[in-house]
Structures are given as C-alpha cells and as structure tokens.
Amino acid sequence: MTSAAQKIAVVGAGWAGCAAAVELVRIGHHVTLYEATRHPGGRARRVVVDGKTLDNGQHILLGAYTETLRLMRIVGIDIDQAMLRLPLQMRYPEHSGGMDFIAPRLPAPLHLLAALWRAKGLAKEDKLALARFSTTARWMGWRLNTDCTVTELLDRFDQTDRIVRLMWRPLCIAALNTPPERASAQVFLNVLRDSLGARRAASDMLIPRVDLTALFPECAAAFIERRGGVVRYGAAVKAVARTESGWLTRTGNGTPDETGAFDAIVVATQPGQAAGLLEDWPDKNSAAAFGYEPITTCYLQYAPGMRLAHPFFALIDNADENAWGQFVFDRGQLDKNQAGLLSVVISASTEAIALGREALAAAVASQLATAFRLPELEHPEWVKVISEKRATFSCAPGLVRPENATGLDGLAIAGDYTSGDYPATLESAIRSGVKAAQLIGG
Ligand SMILES: Cc1cc2nc3c(=O)[nH]c(=O)nc-3n(C[C@H](O)[C@H](O)[C@H](O)COP(=O)(O)OP(=O)(O)OC[C@H]3O[C@@H](n4cnc5c(N)ncnc54)[C@H](O)[C@@H]3O)c2cc1C
Numbered sequence: 001m002t003s004a005a006q007k008i009a010v011v012g013a014g015w016a017g018c019a020a021a022v023e024l025v026r027i028g029h030h031v032t033l034y035e036a037t038r039h040p041g042g043r044a045r046r047v048v049v050d051g052k053t054l055d056n057g058q059h060i061l062l063g064a065y066t067e068t069l070r071l072m073r074i075v076g077i078d079i080d081q082a083m084l085r086l087p088l089q090m091r092y093p094e095h096s097g098g099m100d101f102i103a104p105r106l107p108a109p110l111h112l113l114a115a116l117w118r119a120k121g122l123a124k125e126d127k128l129a130l131a132r133f134s135t136t137a138r139w140m141g142w143r144l145n146t147d148c149t150v151t152e153l154l155d156r157f158d159q160t161d162r163i164v165r166l167m168w169r170p171l172c173i174a175a176l177n178t179p180p181e182r183a184s185a186q187v188f189l190n191v192l193r194d195s196l197g198a199r200r201a202a203s204d205m206l207i208p209r210v211d212l213t214a215l216f217p218e219c220a221a222a223f224i225e226r227r228g229g230v231v232r233y234g235a236a237v238k239a240v241a242r243t244e245s246g247w248l249t250r251t252g253n254g255t256p257d258e259t260g261a262f263d264a265i266v267v268a269t270q271p272g273q274a275a276g277l278l279e280d281w282p283d284k285n286s287a288a289a290f291g292y293e294p295i296t297t298c299y300l301q302y303a304p305g306m307r308l309a310h311p312f313f314a315l316i317d318n319a320d321e322n323a324w325g326q327f328v329f330d331r332g333q334l335d336k337n338q339a340g341l342l343s344v345v346i347s348a349s350t351e352a353i354a355l356g357r358e359a360l361a362a363a364v365a366s367q368l369a370t371a372f373r374l375p376e377l378e379h380p381e382w383v384k385v386i387s388e389k390r391a392t393f394s395c396a397p398g399l400v401r402p403e404n405a406t407g408l409d410g411l412a413i414a415g416d417y418t419s420g421d422y423p424a425t426l427e428s429a430i431r432s433g434v435k436a437a438q439l440i441g442g
Helices: 015-027 066-074 111-116 124-139 150-156 163-178 183-196 219-228 271-277 286-287 357-372 427-439
Strands: 007-011 031-032 046-049 054-055 083-088 089-091 100-102 205-208 230-234 236-242 246-253 258-262 265-269 294-299 312-314 326-330 341-347 383-392 409-414
Touching: 007 015, 007 236, 007 246, 007 258, 015 265, 015 427, 031 219, 046 150, 046 312, 054 294, 054 341, 054 383, 066 219, 066 427, 089 163, 089 312, 100 111, 111 427, 124 163, 124 183, 150 163, 150 183, 150 427, 163 183, 163 205, 163 341, 183 258, 219 230, 246 265, 265 427, 271 286, 294 357, 312 357, 357 383, 409 427
Parallel strands: 007 031, 007 265, 031 230, 265 409
Antiparallel strands: 046 054, 083 205, 089 100, 236 246, 246 258, 294 341, 294 383, 312 326, 326 341
C-alpha cells in the first residue's frame, strides 16, 4: 500500500467497472466495488437457462483488444485456454452464395493479400475493390477530415455491391452494431486500422470457450478481494453526493451502514444511469440522450453429434426472405459440454425481434437448414432467444462521447460509451475503466 492510498468507490461491476477496480487495487488503493445485480459482468455475462450455462449474447474479441488481454493476464486468465484464436476470416456456408475469405498465417500485410488472392466466391472486380479500399485507407492514415456514414465511405471508395454485401456490411454491423447507412465511417476505420491494418495477430478473432463471467469479471472480482478490496453485490447505489472532503454513496435507504464515505469515485454504469446519479455532471444531458441498438442471440440445441465444418460462419441475412441470422457459432467446438449447441447472432436486431421470439427462432432454424443444406437443422430440440434491447449505443457519425474526467474533483466516469476510438465493445469498456482509474488514483 502506498502512503497516497485513497478510499475509492467504483459503481457498476460491468467490464469497465471491474477494469477500473482492478487497476485501482493494483496501484494500492482501498476499493469498494458496488454492483446492483447479484453478479459481475453487466452486458457481457453468464446466464443459466433451463440448466444450460449460456451467455446473455454471443461475443467475439479481436487480437487488437490489447488492454482487455493485458487485464485478463493480470487477473490470472490463461488466454489460450479461455479463447479459441482463429485467423481473420469471413466464411459463408459452401452453397449459400457467399464467399470464403481466410487470412493465412503470414506477416501483415501479406496475410491480407494472400487471403484476397485465394478468396473464393469473389470476382476480380470485388478483389480489386477490396484492395483499393485497404490501400486508400492506409494512405489516408485511416482518418477522415469529416465523419460520414459507412455507406457514404463505401460509395466514395467505389466498392462493388457484392463486397459490400459479403464483407463490409456484416463487418460494420458486427463491430459497430449499427447498420452502415447510420454508422460512423471514422469509428469503422478505427476498428479496421487496428485489425486489418495492423500486425497479423491483431486481426485474429478470439472466440470465448468459457462463459463471459468466467472470461474476466469473476476473476477480476477475486483479484480485487485478494488485494483487500470489497465487492458488494445486490448493492445498487441510489445516490452520490459531494462532501467537503470527498464523496458519499448511498445504497438502500441511507441508514449509516448503507452510506459510504470515499475520497474519490468512479461511476461505471451505462450513461443514462450515470446521468441519473450525477446531478452536477456537465455532460449529464448528452449522456442521457444516447440512442441504443439491440442485439439478439438465438441458441439452438441439436443432437450432440451435430457439428458444423468450422467453429463459426457468416450468414447472408435478408429481411425479405425472413433470414435474420448474421453469424453462427458451433459452441460444441468451443466447449465439449455444449456439443450440438449453435448460437446465431443478429446485431442491430430491431426488425428481427419485432417478429416475436418463437417466430424468430423458427425463421433462424429454417435459415440454417437452407444455408447448410441440412434439413435436420430446421428442427432443433430446444431453443432460446435472448435479446438485449440496449446492447450498445448507436454509433452515429460525429457522435460526441463524454470524457472520463468530469470536471468534478475526485469523480470520473467509465464505460464503453466514453470518448475513445472504438465503438461499444469489451475493449472500449476496459480501456475506459483503466483510464478512469489512472485519472482518479494514478
Ligand atoms: C448481446 C451483446 C453482444 C455483444 N457483442 C460484443 C462482441 O462480440 N464484442 C465486443 O467487444 N462487445 C460486444 N458487446 C458490447 C459489450 O458487451 C459492452 O460494450 C460491454 O459489456 C459494456 O461494459 P460496461 O462496463 O461499459 O457497461 P455495463 O456492462 O452495462 O456495466 C454497467 C454495470 O453497472 C451496474 N449498475 C448500473 N447502475 C448501478 C447502480 N446504480 N449501482 C450499482 N451498479 C449499477 C449494472 O448492473 C452493470 O453491471 C455486446 C453487447 C451485447 C449486449
């Protein structure tokens, strides 16, 4: 413990709050981490349904998530055990009219050139368009003078309809959870710069083998407690107030044991909740006004012997054909206890969830049967549709995101929505948590 050790509260044990608390105890501060629910993890957590351990939504990480990987190592996660590392790829089922694009294990940028050269299902003009995009974006330093939508950027870069449909649109929706016609081109370029444009390992795709709570939040909480911190579950902070010497938090009705006195505080909730707690926060109104996009994951259980040819595939979604799934993961190839379980992701899923859960699950099963030419996929033994209505903020062009520093002494905010290069992701949450901790306690 350093002589400058402070008493610090962190409100919210999502990935941002866990990251902030880990960083603070590491520096040597006394930390109390408050979490409203009974478990850590927030929007990336384990759920148990009918005795099956699932996630609230299938997640995928990138090799470019440097802060997430660093913190995972600090709290004791064996990254190679916890996640399957695959080279950058966009593979569609063989007869579905898609493409097969996979980067070989060569140094950057050769891995991309070779992937392009070998890609199946693309015409010469599609490959040239993709190469042109990558060269021009590099030449521009991945920066735009003025932000615009991803659709406008793709038009400007003269991309073919096919490469837009098979590569850019699915990548944009997966990374920004916002359709290209409404998504920020600059944020999209930031993600591409750190994945496609960086060293090969950064473009790798990492798929969790363990549930999301085990992937970081649980080990983070254990790390915090081992370092003398306190983690309080079922402890929603109802009010935060300034005093002459610091900050007070109130859980429950404010009896003495429900009031905490701290030197400093990190509020790591979603922006609307932070705005509700922080009367004097100058960014309060803009934080309360964020728009949101839903993400839906459809889990389908088949007989344990059912196995896809690869751990995951891209799917062609088409609302007119009642085909909603965008990616499918064969969970059995990630965790032997999940043999026969598929998870199908639908990002920016407003239209899809309007169908209703039962109809959506039936549509997804039918889409899988058609895409893989396996009629048995039409009849899963069990299904579960999990929709997160406010999965991420809507990543619009020119969106102004609040800074971690609030202008109020001893108060910082953290969360995937604060100012940064990335859209709402695990990496933006972790980076934000670490930055808030360093501001308050560094
Ligand atoms: C379905 C889905 C799929 C996604 N897929 C991906 C993906 O593939 N890759 C990727 O990188 N990202 C993905 N994301 C985004 C990623 O999960 C989020 O960006 C990240 O989890 C946000 O973390 P956070 O800590 O900023 O916020 P949150 O997770 O929202 O954490 C806030 C925490 O604060 C708690 N809280 C709120 N109010 C209070 C209070 N008053 N007192 C105490 N506690 C409080 C909440 O209970 C919560 O635990 C996905 C998100 C969803 C929902």
